[in-house]
Amino acid sequence: MENINLAIVEDDAVIRESLENFLAVHPSLKIVLIAKSMEEFLEAIKDASRPTLDLILLDIELPGMSGIQGIYHIRQKYPEVDIVMLTTFEEEDKIFNSLCAGACSYISKRTPLATIREAIFTVHRGGSYMSPSIARKIAQHFMPKERKEGEQLSVRQKEIVQGIVDGLSYKMIADKLDISIDTVRDHIKRIYRTLEVNSKAEVIRKSLEGEI
Amino acid sequence: MENINLAIVEDDAVIRESLENFLAVHPSLKIVLIAKSMEEFLEAIKDASRPTLDLILLDIELPGMSGIQGIYHIRQKYPEVDIVMLTTFEEEDKIFNSLCAGACSYISKRTPLATIREAIFTVHRGGSYMSPSIARKIAQHFMPKERKEGEQLSVRQKEIVQGIVDGLSYKMIADKLDISIDTVRDHIKRIYRTLEVNSKAEVIRKSLEGEI
DNA sequence: CCCCTGACCACATCATCATGTGGTTGAACC
């Protein structure tokens, strides 16, 4: 296994040092940069002689710039680097914001050091590791949302919604389903009442977010 | 650790039996049902004395009904059961269709039996385990899509898009951004040209799918 | 048999959207 060039951005001295001590002794891991904040990290990499980096362990709760903000900055300088979030917090929005920003792994700080090290190798091999509780939240994100009582759409109504989501006009939906445009209007009126919305925009959002 | 009542749905005899042999000897695992297809599984649970089930190991490539279709049927009978997909295929659409249908874990068949067993316990504790390559694909699903050359929106344009996605009318966007409604129109015209769309619906879809 | 419901259709009206043309201003760049 070839060498992995690591950076660690973590403000908590205890965690930072235990990570450093544990990881540094592994022959395949080379810690090339350690910072206590994103600002310190960005300062360190800004000159021409910035180090080669394969993977970054990144805390979310940092003084100054947050880790999530940091992801964007990191990816500007190192578009190919793998970013592993390491954090005590498991709020859904932090998880999803991190992933949307470009993190490829999300690990709880309660995780044993050996598992974190394993995750580093896994990520470097092109895989990803998520802590079990995190992975569950991600899986749940895809699951069908529970419909509120009485918010069920009929089959026909769902076809209409699909047409709307596909960007079709009423006329086009009418042609596609081979019904009158007035019938389309009629369906949409009822759909709006059922979903308690009053514009195509909201229907599309609800649909795409799985709330149908 | 309390007992876990398991079901296995898998058509390949070799895999089915190796799973059975390996898992059955564990004192906390109780295999209460084994089926070669969804049809056989559904037949077995349809009478009144259907077994208690905590977790199902489910193959995707099954003769007759696919495992993904099977998820819907399983969740009708057992809404609370944890479903673990076990499959050789790692296509993105199979992964996401499974998760959207309600699976809470997705494991490659190449995974060692001991790891599969660990995953079962993890899932039963309320977590989830994804094979590394699967987890990576899921992480990538959230990542910012690469914009095609020349499809970048300006900051202002993104604010307009956000207004549209939020279901605001031009007038409301104008008020919110404190500009004229004609300026809003102007921005939207340019946004449409840049994104090569011609309706709010398509803008919303693109935005929600991360293509901005 | 009556009632209810989902799907179907028509007509009407006002609001909003899509699109065009034409213009100003200030910052950025060569």
Place this chain on the structure above:
DNA sequence: GGTTCAACCACATGATGATGTGGTCAGGGG
């Protein structure tokens, strides 16, 4: 100092959308 570009604004017109009222028809349930 001329060019380019984002952001700003105005006016105009036809298309589309949102909502209401009113109606037919077929199927399921009391």
